[in-house]
Amino acid sequence: MENQTISIPVDVATAQAYTKSSEEEQKKIQLLLGLRIRELLDKPSVSLNQLMDEIGAKTEARGLTPEILEYLLNDE
Structure with a gap:
């Protein structure tokens, strides 16, 4: 399958985490996205x-709290 590049704005922490990840991890992320x-x-x-509500409900059901999310996003 031929690939094409698109640009999607993300927050700074996400961009930094992606940039710091290995090439293999980046490929996995690209595939999943x-x-x-x-x-x-x-x-x-x-x-x-509706989509945001669904994602929020799933993450809460899996134990992700706003505090944990903030910690994960701020963890370097």
Whole structure:
């Protein structure tokens, strides 16, 4: 499959973490994001708010609290 590059704005911490990761980790992230984007585009009937609510509910169910998220985002 031929690849094409796109630009997606992210917060500074995410960009730094991605940049610092190994080439192998970056490839894994790219693959996962590509799959997730296709999955999201296959469900055009879901609004952004619904999607964000769904993601929030899943992360809370898995134990991610706002405090843990803040710690992870600020961890260097």
